[in-house]
Amino acid sequence: MIVTTQNMIDRTRRTYYANYPSDDSTLTDNEILLHINDAVAAVITKQATEGYQLTGIMSVPEGYISTFTFTSLIKDNDTGFYYTTIPHPPIGLSGNSGVESVFFSGFSGTSRPVLYVSPREVDYFRFMPSHPMAAYYWIEGTTLYFFSRTNLPSTYKLQLRMATHVTSDLNAPINVPPDAIDLVYKLTLEKLVQRKGLAGDDIVDSRDK
């Protein structure tokens, strides 16, 4: 059975309340989703790190990868850099493995990869020998910058393949490999159970018990 994010939310809530939640339950979908997102990010890191220990190669399992398309590429006239906003900061894996690749589309086919520059290389990479046909990108938080020696045609789109722990469609299959779903579920529940176990002042009527 394909598991959607909504399935995960419902399953978590049902376990949390040990049955179907009543109408006055205060645990919202958004709160559970927040914990699921955090759990997915933690599981990505765990699986990538374990894979690295086995193979010596840092890479994210395919099940977490999504491709995002950006049509709004803005040029900053002060710096000459283009930029666009990405859905979330990349997952902070070593070797900058949170992002798989960046390339252009919007014409017949795709460009060669836009070359990655780490933030510590931004100051000097343009003064080094470099491939003249290449464009370069780096990321600061949720802003993806890129440098191109030529002006980009307005029809160009930017494609970003990255590991993602969020979804915009709760009814779409969750971006988690099947073998990791149980781990995500356990981590999510662990956070919620901790919350449930916190001592509180129960003077408000109908507070969850």
Next chain:
Amino acid sequence: MLAENQITRFVKLTTLVTSYIDESRQTSKEFRRLWALAFRGLTDLGLDVTWTPKQTLLKVNPNLTVDLPIDYIDWVRVGMFNASGELATLKVNEQLSSYKDKSSARLSSLTSEIEANITNPDTPFWYGYWGDDDYEHYFGVGSGLIQPGECKVDAQNMVIILNTDFQYSNVLVEYISSPIMDDDYSVDLKAQEAMIAWLRWKDIQSLPSTRLVNLGEKRDRENQYKIQKRLARKRLKPFRLQVAEQYSRESEKLAVKA
């Protein structure tokens, strides 16, 4: 015309960088750094092994110097055409002065205060043996080759200096030129493995030995590069029996043994 998928004589630098990324199971995120390393490797291999000298005919300036081409890196031979269409070399004379060699007044600035012919026992055409109408031998002067003039390369000022009584209007220069990139640099197929071995070595050379690599690994990769470089040189200048036989036969002669 080459057929589709036919192996070409030159490989793009990008292809070699990508081959190494693939081999070492890295990602395209390392491409920028590795391409910059490969560029240095291109120079290292080029200067020692792969860059083929090219010849160009240059005009002699009125001040008896020759401007070196803009893409000059290092010279191999300086000379002129002989009657057989071969390159006849000039004598390299490091004593030729580079004084005012960029000036049009170079020749008039080189006035000697020493009596003529004391320091120069040669005529412009023959060295050591030729007098006015017969051969004579100057004691202590080597025989030399039969060469039509003298030269000295002043790389700093990008000129070739010729002797002050140089008689000709053109000089043929064989030199290593800096490569020009079109869409990418190209590496001779025979040096492909040397370039990849360079990347293997340089990729880890500056990593502290506490991180992933040890000193032995670094030394081993360096040695591998040297082996591959030597192999590339042999591939580019292979042993050919025909040439070897020629050298062997030409070196045999009847001569008085001193």
